[in-house]
Amino acid sequence: MTGTLTVAxxxxxxxxxxxxxxxxxxxxxxxxxxxAPYVARVPLREGLMLHPSDNREEIKRATDALRLAAEGRxxxxxxxxxxxxxxxxxxxxxALEAAPxxxxxxxxxLPGITAMLAAASRIGAPLGHDFCAINLSDNLxxxxxxxxxLRLAAEADFAIAIYNPRSASRSEGFARALxxxxxxxxxxxxxxxxxxxxxxxxTIEAVTVKDARPDMADMKTLVIVANSTTRRAGRxxxxxxxxx
Amino acid sequence: MTGTLTVAxxxxxxxxxxxxxxxxxxxxxxxxxxxAPYVARVPLREGLMLHPSDNREEIKRATDALRLAAEGRxxxxxxxxxxxxxxxxxxxxxALEAAPxxxxxxxxxLPGITAMLAAASRIGAPLGHDFCAINLSDNLxxxxxxxxxLRLAAEADFAIAIYNPRSASRSEGFARALxxxxxxxxxxxxxxxxxxxxxxxxTIEAVTVKDARPDMADMKTLVIVANSTTRRAGRxxxxxxxxx
Numbered sequence: 454m455t456g457t458l459t460v461a462x463x464x465x466x467x468x469x470x471x472x473x474x475x476x477x478x479x480x481x482x483x484x485x486x487x488x489a490p491y492v493a494r495v496p497l498r499e500g501l502m503l504h505p506s507d508n509r510e511e512i513k514r515a516t517d518a519l520r521l522a523a524e525g526r527x528x529x530x531x532x533x534x535x536x537x538x539x540x541x542x543x544x545x546x547x548a549l550e551a552a553p554x555x556x557x558x559x560x561x562x563l564p565g566i567t568a569m570l571a572a573a574s575r576i577g578a579p580l581g582h583d584f585c586a587i588n589l590s591d592n593l594x595x596x597x598x599x600x601x602x603l604r605l606a607a608e609a610d611f612a613i614a615i616y617n618p619r620s621a622s623r624s625e626g627f628a629r630a631l632x633x634x635x636x637x638x639x640x641x642x643x644x645x646x647x648x649x650x651x652x653x654x655x656t657i658e659a660v661t662v663k664d665a666r667p668d669m670a671d672m673k674t675l676v677i678v679a680n681s682t683t684r685r686a687g688r689x690x691x692x693x694x695x696x697x
Numbered sequence: 698m699t700g701t702l703t704v705a706x707x708x709x710x711x712x713x714x715x716x717x718x719x720x721x722x723x724x725x726x727x728x729x730x731x732x733a734p735y736v737a738r739v740p741l742r743e744g745l746m747l748h749p750s751d752n753r754e755e756i757k758r759a760t761d762a763l764r765l766a767a768e769g770r771x772x773x774x775x776x777x778x779x780x781x782x783x784x785x786x787x788x789x790x791x792a793l794e795a796a797p798x799x800x801x802x803x804x805x806x807l808p809g810i811t812a813m814l815a816a817a818s819r820i821g822a823p824l825g826h827d828f829c830a831i832n833l834s835d836n837l838x839x840x841x842x843x844x845x846x847l848r849l850a851a852e853a854d855f856a857i858a859i860y861n862p863r864s865a866s867r868s869e870g871f872a873r874a875l876x877x878x879x880x881x882x883x884x885x886x887x888x889x890x891x892x893x894x895x896x897x898x899x900t901i902e903a904v905t906v907k908d909a910r911p912d913m914a915d916m917k918t919l920v921i922v923a924n925s926t927t928r929r930a931g932r933x934x935x936x937x938x939x940x941x
Contacts, residue, residue, distance in 0.1 A: 469721070472810065474713035511938070537817045543825030546935035556931035562818040564810050566716065573781045574806040581787030583846055585829035585855060593939040602827055605853040609846045611829055687800035691790035694755070695837040 462565020572647030577689035706809020816891030821933035
C-alpha cells in the first residue's frame with residue numbers, strides 16, 4: 454500500500470482560479486487537511502475524510518499529513534493561494550526534515566495563484582517590474598528583520614507585496630510599516646489595498662502611501678506598494694516595463 | 698458592437714496549470730495575439746484569428762490588440778506564466794495610457810502560474826519566506842539598476858527569483874550576477890536552475906552559488922537563489938518559515 458502526499462494551492466478564492474491539476478488531486482484524495490476555511494472549499498463526496506484544523510497548527514498538521522500518507526492514504530494538504538508562498542509547503546518540509554523515516558514518501562507540491570498575482574491583475578500590472586513579497590506577520594521573525602527588509606526594498610525601488618498586513622492579534626505592525634515606508638521616502642508611491650480578491654466580497658482601493666491608514670487593511674487584505682515609476686492609465690495602475 | 702480585451706496567463710507550459718477562467722477566455726475569443734510560441738499553445742478552432750508576433754514587438758502588439766477590441770473583436774493577448782510578471786500586461790497599459798480614446802474599453806487581466814511558483818514547487822519551497830523577483834534583461838533598464846537591486850536583495854536575505862537570466866543576445870549578464878552574489882557573501886547559498894518547468898523538457902538542478910556556472914542557464918531557465926536559512930529535507934529544498 455503506497456500512500457501519497459500532495460500540497461495543493463487553491464488560489465485566492467474563486468473556483469475559476471483553481472488549476473486542473475489541483476482539481477484532479479482533490480478528486481483523487483482520500484484525506485484533506487488544512488486550515489478549516491480552506492478545507493471548506495473542497496467539494497464533498499462519499500468517503501472523503503476531512504481534517505480541518507486551526508491556523509496556528511501548521512507543524513502538527515504537516516506531521517499528521519505525513520503519517521497518513523505513510524499509512525497508505527492519498528493525502529492533500531490545502532493552502533489558499535500558492536502553497537509555497539507563506540503557506541503550508543514550508544511546514545510540510547520542516548516536518549519531513551525531522552522525520553527521516555518518511556523521506557522516501559511520494560510528495561508533490563502543486564502551485565496555485567498566489568494573492569499578489571490575483572490582486573495585481575484586478576488593478577492593472579503593479580508587479581510588472583522587479584518586486585518583492587514580505588510577510589508582515591512577526592510570529593515567525595523579529596520586527597527588526599521586517600523593518601530592515603522594508604527599508605532595503607524601498608531603497609531598491611521594488612514594488613512590495615505585503616502579505617498578512619494585519620491580524621486580530623497584531624494591529625501595530627502595519628502602522629509601523631507605513632511609517633517606515635514614509636520615512637524611507639515612499640510617501641508619494643501608490644499603495645493598493647486588495648481585499649478578498651476573486652470572491653463576492655472583493656474590494657480594491659488605491660491611495661498614496663502618505664494617505665494610507667492602518668485600518669484600511671484587515672485579515673483578508675493583500676497590500677501592494679507600487680514602485681516609484683508606477684503610473685495610471687485610465688482606471689488602471691501599472692509599472693512601466695522600462696526604468697532608466 | 699462592444700469588443701473586449703483580455704490579457705491572459707497560460708502558465709509555465711503544462712495545460713494542467715492553465716486556470717479555468719483562462720481556458721474559458723480562449724474559448725470565447727475571436728482573436729489571439731502574442732509571441733508566436735505562446736499563440737501556438739492555444740487550441741485551434743474554426744474562425745479563430747491567430748496573430749503571432751516576434752518577442753521584441755510588445756507595444757505594437759498591445760496597440761494592435763486595443764485597436765481590434767475597439768473595432769468590436771473579443772481579443773485575448775496571451776503571455777506565458779502570469780501576464781503581470783515581466784510579461785504583456787504592462788505593455789498593454791503602456792499602450793493604453795498613450796491612447797485616451799480607448800480608456801473605456803472593457804479590459805481584463807487573468808492571472809496565471811508564473812515561472813517562479815512552478816519552479817519552486819518542483820524542488821520544495823524555496824520561496825516559503827520573504828523573496829523578490831528580478832528580471833535580468835537589461836533591454837529595459839540599466840545594468841547599474843540590476844546590480845543595485847541584486848546587492849540590496851542579498852543584504853535583505855531575500856530568496857531571489859531571477860527571470861531571463863540569459864538570452865542569445867546577452868550572455869554576460871548572468872555571469873556578472875553570479876559575481877555580484879558571490880561578492881555580496883552569498884557564495885554558500887543554494888541556487889536552483891529550473892528549466893522548461895512543467896514540460897517534457899523539464900530539468901531541475903541545485904548547486905551552491907559559488908559552484909554555479911553561467912552556462913547552466915539558458916533562455917528557458919528560471920533561477921532561484923535561496924535565502925541563507927534554506928535547508929534540505931531528503932531530496933527537497935525549503936525555506937523555513939521562521940527566521941530570528
